[in-house]
Amino acid sequence: MKNFEYVRPVSVADAIAAASLPGAVYLAAGTNLLDLMKGSVSRPDRLVDVTRLPLLDRIEPLADGGIRIGALVRNADLAHDMAFVKAYPAVAEALLSGASAQLRNAATVAGNLLQRPRCAYFHDVASACNRREPGSGCDARHGENRLHAVLGWSDACIATHPSDFCVPLVALDAVVEIEGKSGRREVRLEDLHRLPGSMPERETVLDPCDLIVAVKLPAAARNFSGHARYLKVRERTSYAFAVVSAAACLSIARGKIAEARVALGGVAAKPWRAREAEKLLAGAAPDAENFQRAAKAALADAKPSGNNEFKIELAQRIVLRALTIAAAGTPARIPALPASPFSTSPGALHDA
């Protein structure tokens, strides 16, 4: 690991000033950053430790009925906050389906949003990667790419965004609160991550010294609490990134879907909101036929970026199944295997 200067500011303003120098990056838990630094994928000159900044570790109700989650709230603390789980069960289920208990205890809310792609070529410094080294090429394009993107990719980059947390958040219209050189601003989570286009190295709309201080969910996000699920296919039962995942949130009144929210994970360089699917579902009956049409619509623009055509069919099936289990109702308790289509107990239903 390359050496670096370590600074630990005590205010947001000091942190932004400290991060203004070239080569500076923010450090929170470091569960992703340190891993990248050990592999020389990330080589910062200066770490600005934000873990001691005040007031960023709170989960606060907002006057308008929404909720504000501080950037430093640990993934596990949010996933086990009783009031949060009740209001936003799909978000809690997504959190609990990600990483391991050890990592969830450390990793922060903002760190989860800003985690880097898990593409093996991004992590291997001997490979060409436009995201890591602009202009060097993309070895994934004709390499081992069965887990890569099927939506929104470009010839420059086919990596996916690995977060589970972001998928239901984007479905529920989450907003990111950012402090920067010119003060505070808000960006919709859906607009935070950029699609690769010709500049995959620009992963987000953030400037280098911008600091995410909170994530907010609007009051309307609570309307789906009775029918909200996250479903995630992995290559092993637990502790793995999504091959494909989906958040499905429905509000159902008098036998019809009043409003639907659908988003996909593991398919693109950003959490993917499926608005066409949502439109088809609004006003429709919550039945298999309508869910099937919505699932097809969600993947209508998908195309394989390599040896991954199977992900398109798989993603449709996961959307269909996520909608089906969401319609059946949010379980009283998050299943033993959160978001899993499988059970490790023979004969047991995964959400029994």
Add this chain to the structure above:
Amino acid sequence: MSYSINLIVNGVRREIALSDPRVTLLDLLREQLDLTGTKKGCDRGQCGACTILVNGRRINSCLALAVSHDGADITTIEGVARGDELHPLQAAFIAHDGFQCGFCTPGQIMSALGLINEGQAGCDAERIREGMSGNLCRCGAYAGITEAVLDVQKSLTEAEERRVA
């Protein structure tokens, strides 16, 4: 530049000089404090062998910079037994053959301690397996590990029921 931090390690206050900001809690424990019970497996947060408790919560010590943890209260595998008396989890791992080579065992036991503290899994074997998924065992002693954790959790639950009754 050197950095000075204070830690409580297994109940003992330690004032520590770090010659380098790159030192992880794992390397600090093993190389500087001679607490080699905590194992370095992958060193990348994938295997769980380095699991310790920081302020009562289990984390991967390989992905934690020591300099960022000034003031933390740390428990390692060396801190769980009372003298010659094994911690119930240690005894249960022996009773249930929860290991073969033993390399992952300190991490497994620290993770199980964290799991029990978290209070989310209860006596549900599937929740225990899920809650322990951050700890890999290349010998494949998972069945014994699950039984050991389940055994200790059951005794604790029974003791709690007796206390409340």
